[in-house]
């Protein structure tokens with residue numbers, strides 16, 4: 001069971017999480033994010049420190065400490081436990097204060113970022129102690145690890161975690177940190193922003209869990225972006241492939257990398273709502289459950305490149321040369337469409353845009369369009385489902401579509417549109433594909 005930052009961000013919410021994990025007697029591993037806002041605060045502390053502004057860092061550390069002091073006072077009531085909590089906060093904030101005095105480094109940055117999950121899990125453990133729920137806190141830094149490519153080592157995690165669990169066979173509830181891990185050098189590191197979902201999925205895969213439950217504050221994945229359209233509805237069931245496409249192409253509820261461990265080890269994932277625990281949520285398994293369009297999602301900050309060359313006509317090997325340029329600059333391509341004399345691709349990182357464009361110019365003229373959005377229509381066997389294309393194109397007839405990707409898989413159709421048409425596109429698709437406003 002993984003709980004996100006908002007699910008533990010207020011003392012009252014943390015108490016509700018304790019009720020949820022205590023609701024049945026099944027053995028479980030509970031993975032927690034940092035309290036909402038904490039990782040952002042730690043990132044800021046790190047940033048000002050990196051710029052040498054110790055005064056600003058000190059102020060931010062003090063503000064964060066004050067926040068935790070009042071959090072603890074509301075969370076706990078027994079004197080003995082409150083004392084432990086106070087000591088715990090002193091230790092962690094003393095650590096941050098010491099960091100102020102030493103010279104900043106990347107390893108130190110990772111240590112700073114780890115404080116959020118260390119604090120949330122330790123405080124939660126103290127609350128469980130107070131309400132006398134038997135449990136054990138197991139440090140993620142004892143079993144989570146990355147290889148030298150910064151990829152999680154599932155095999156090693158499996159071995160280490162099962163050794164730890166073996167030692168405490170009678171314990172019904174284990175608590176651990178999301179997000180943090182050790183890297184190949186043995187240092188404290190993390191799984192990137194939003195990485196607690198990834199931790200949960202890796203842990204569920206490593207212990208071959210019955211389910212991996214991701215608890216947030218919305219009742220599952222929705223068919224469209226609730227910030228843009230008026231009416232959305234939760235999706236009951238998704239296949240791993242569909243969920244991966246949605247997570248990658250913009251559904252914010254799940255970290256995109258968190259699908260593969262669950263899929264590879266075939267652990268069903270449930271997306272559940274702490275605010276409404278009895279809501280169905282979304283079940284993600286190897287089966288799609290139904291056919292047809294299930295959701296649309298949008299991903300911003302996309303750059304499109306068109307490489308046009310008469311030399312492409314009847315030539316082979318042209319695409320390889322083009323792709324090699326992207327490979328050289330470790331930039332992945334999301335969409336691709338071709339005509340006989342041109343190829344268009346999209347990328348979501350323009351760190352090396354200048355270099356890439358310069359090298360591509362050796363093969364033809366290059367046009368660059370920035371500030372584009374990919375809108376993905378995701379579902380099961382959508383290419384075989386009657387009328388999808390008809391409804392899709394009828395809905396978007398006012399939208400200047402730059403690229404269409406169809407047939408790459410049976411569960412995705414992607415459109416590339418200028419960013420300023422995103423809202424309109426999601427709205428017309430909500431009506432045209434789902435008959436919702």
Ligand code: ASP
Nearest residue numbers: 033039179193194195196
């Ligand atoms: N606390 C981390 C973050 O805010 C990890 C997570 O919450 O998933 O990115």
Ligand code: MG
Nearest residue numbers: 004194197253
């Ligand atoms: Mg998250």
